[in-house]
Amino acid sequence: MSSIKSKELLSLNQRLIRSPLVSCMAGCAILWVSFGIRQSFGVFLIPITEETGWTRSTFSIAAALLQLLWGFSQPFLVYLAEGKVGFGKTIFVGCVFYAVGCFILYASNQSSGLFIFAMGAVIGISAGGNSFPNVLASVGRRFPQNSKQQSMAFGIVSSFGSLGQCCFLPMSRAMLNSIGWRMSFIVFGIMMAAFAPLAYYLQTVPPIPALPDNTKIKDLVKSSDSVTGKNATEKVIEQEITEQEELECRPLEDISAPDIKTALKEAFSSSTFVCITLGFSVCGFHIAFLSTHLPAYLQDNGIDSSLAAWTISIMGLGSMIGTIGTGYLVTFIKPKYVLMGIYGLRTILIVIITFIPLTITTVIVFSVFFGFLWLSTVPPTTKFVGTVFGHRYLGTLTSITFVGHQIGAFLGAYVAGVVYDKTHSYERMWYGSLAVSIFAVIVNFCAGVEPINEKRRRQRAVDVESMK
Numbered sequence: 001m002s003s004i005k006s007k008e009l010l011s012l013n014q015r016l017i018r019s020p021l022v023s024c025m026a027g028c029a030i031l032w033v034s035f036g037i038r039q040s041f042g043v044f045l046i047p048i049t050e051e052t053g054w055t056r057s058t059f060s061i062a063a064a065l066l067q068l069l070w071g072f073s074q075p076f077l078v079y080l081a082e083g084k085v086g087f088g089k090t091i092f093v094g095c096v097f098y099a100v101g102c103f104i105l106y107a108s109n110q111s112s113g114l115f116i117f118a119m120g121a122v123i124g125i126s127a128g129g130n131s132f133p134n135v136l137a138s139v140g141r142r143f144p145q146n147s148k149q150q151s152m153a154f155g156i157v158s159s160f161g162s163l164g165q166c167c168f169l170p171m172s173r174a175m176l177n178s179i180g181w182r183m184s185f186i187v188f189g190i191m192m193a194a195f196a197p198l199a200y201y202l203q204t205v206p207p208i209p210a211l212p213d214n215t216k217i218k219d220l221v222k223s224s225d226s227v228t229g230k231n232a233t234e235k236v237i238e239q240e241i242t243e244q245e246e247l248e249c250r251p252l253e254d255i256s257a258p259d260i261k262t263a264l265k266e267a268f269s270s271s272t273f274v275c276i277t278l279g280f281s282v283c284g285f286h287i288a289f290l291s292t293h294l295p296a297y298l299q300d301n302g303i304d305s306s307l308a309a310w311t312i313s314i315m316g317l318g319s320m321i322g323t324i325g326t327g328y329l330v331t332f333i334k335p336k337y338v339l340m341g342i343y344g345l346r347t348i349l350i351v352i353i354t355f356i357p358l359t360i361t362t363v364i365v366f367s368v369f370f371g372f373l374w375l376s377t378v379p380p381t382t383k384f385v386g387t388v389f390g391h392r393y394l395g396t397l398t399s400i401t402f403v404g405h406q407i408g409a410f411l412g413a414y415v416a417g418v419v420y421d422k423t424h425s426y427e428r429m430w431y432g433s434l435a436v437s438i439f440a441v442i443v444n445f446c447a448g449v450e451p452i453n454e455k456r457r458r459q460r461a462v463d464v465e466s467m468k
Contacts, residue, residue, distance in 0.1 A: 018205050020142040024153055026201040027135040028160035030091065033195045034098060034130050036164025037188045038066070039316065040172040041119070042292045043309050044181050046299065051109070051181070056296070058112050060417025063292045064410045065120025066127070067284065071406020073128035078137065078399040079260070081129075081204070087138035087395075088203035094129020095196035101126060102189030106182045130199075132158060132378055133402060137395030141207040145386075148331045155327015155379040162323055162375050165291075165316025173309040207392075263393040267400065275447035276384055277401045279339060281408030282440035283377045286346065286433060289412035290315070290370075297426045301358050311367040318371020325372070327379035335384035336447050342373050342380075343440035349373075350437055354430040384447070408436075 101122030108115035
């Protein structure tokens with residue numbers, strides 16, 4: 001009897017692990033807390049520098065190293081996750097060390113070096129383990145590859161990172177006023193450790209193959225009906241489809257690169273991949289600059305500190321809507337056009353915040369509309385990479401594009417601090433943000449000008465079939 005119950009529990013456990021809904025919930029929760037904590041660090045800039053006497057450059061280098069090491073560690077950690085270690089273990093270890101980094105920050109008030117090590121190195125590398133590429137790659141395996149359901153799942157799960165930003169900014173502000181910045185990091189560490197076990201439901205599972213192209217199958221059935229009559233429909237469906245039609249309906253997983261070495265070679269030799277990465281780096285530049293320095297910039301210009309903290313929170317709420325929206329848009333609009341639209345709208349908003357007098361109204365308008373564009377680049381970028389190179393090594397390839405994102409983030413966080421310490425103004429950073437935004441529109445337009453080498457990918461599928 002006990003043996004039967006144990007088998008039933010084991011079966012239930014396996015169903016939960018393979019469940020798309022459960023994996024989405026686990027991924028949402030982990031991104032909510034991990035991204036929420038990271039995005040709240042900008043609120044601590046002024047309190048920490050005033051209490052310790054450190055310059056803004058000191059805080060900025062810690063925030064910038066977090067972004068840089070987060071990006072550079074990610075491909076290796078995703079590679080491990082896609083290999084022998086698995087997604088679940090990688091995400092779990094990343095969460096645990098993330099919590100350790102928060103605890104070290106508590107003890108760093110007397111040492112700027114320890115502060116930079118904790119925020120930049122420990123949290124930065126740990127973030128590479130529990131961030132978007134690992135979480136989305138794990139969740140995506142539980143949906144038919146390249147399907148609308150998968151695209152929507154990417155958008156919904158990504159949006160909870162934005163929800164974390166929305167929730168943690170006012171939480172951080174409240175904790176600063178009540179328990180101070182050091183104890184706030186203790187609370188963050190406890191929360192991160194408490195959410196770590198959810199990684200169990202993000203274990204590696206075999207990916208679900210892509211669904212056949214229903215339109216092509218219907219066309220095939222209609223053409224057969226016109227010749228042989230409707231009674232032959234069932235026979236047509238049951239028969240083996242011709243070789244050409246089989247290749248057209250073949251799951252994208254089958255026509256991905258056969259190994260990681262080939263996937264990397266194809267990616268790095270593709271101008272499309274380079275353009276995607278360059279465009280994504282601009283997203284990182286904007287986000288790191290704003291999340292680290294916008295509250296301080298607003299306070300410097302006479303905006304109340306509470307409203308200054310709420311601006312990033314408002315962006316997080318808007319980003320949740322925007323991320324889900326772009327996850328839906330890429331189901332029927334090419335990702336490159338969605339990305340061009342995002343960066344084009346960012347350009348307009350940066351012009352507004354730079355050249356129109358700063359008031360509460362302009363701050364709120366900027367925060368609301370820029371929020372819709374905050375993390376909305378993640379679903380179309382993920383979709384773009386998957387469409388061009390397949391889904392077998394999607395986590396590794398998107399993590400490489402994320403290196404570009406984090407190089408941009410490093411520059412956005414660090415250069416802004418250096419510029420402020422030298423000029424006591426962020427004006428030059430706004431001009432720089434405007435310039436790179438225009439650059440992102442251009443490179444995303446160029447992405448896709450190079451035709452996807454579909455013939456080569458189809459031929460690889462034929463070669464694989466012939467070897468069987």
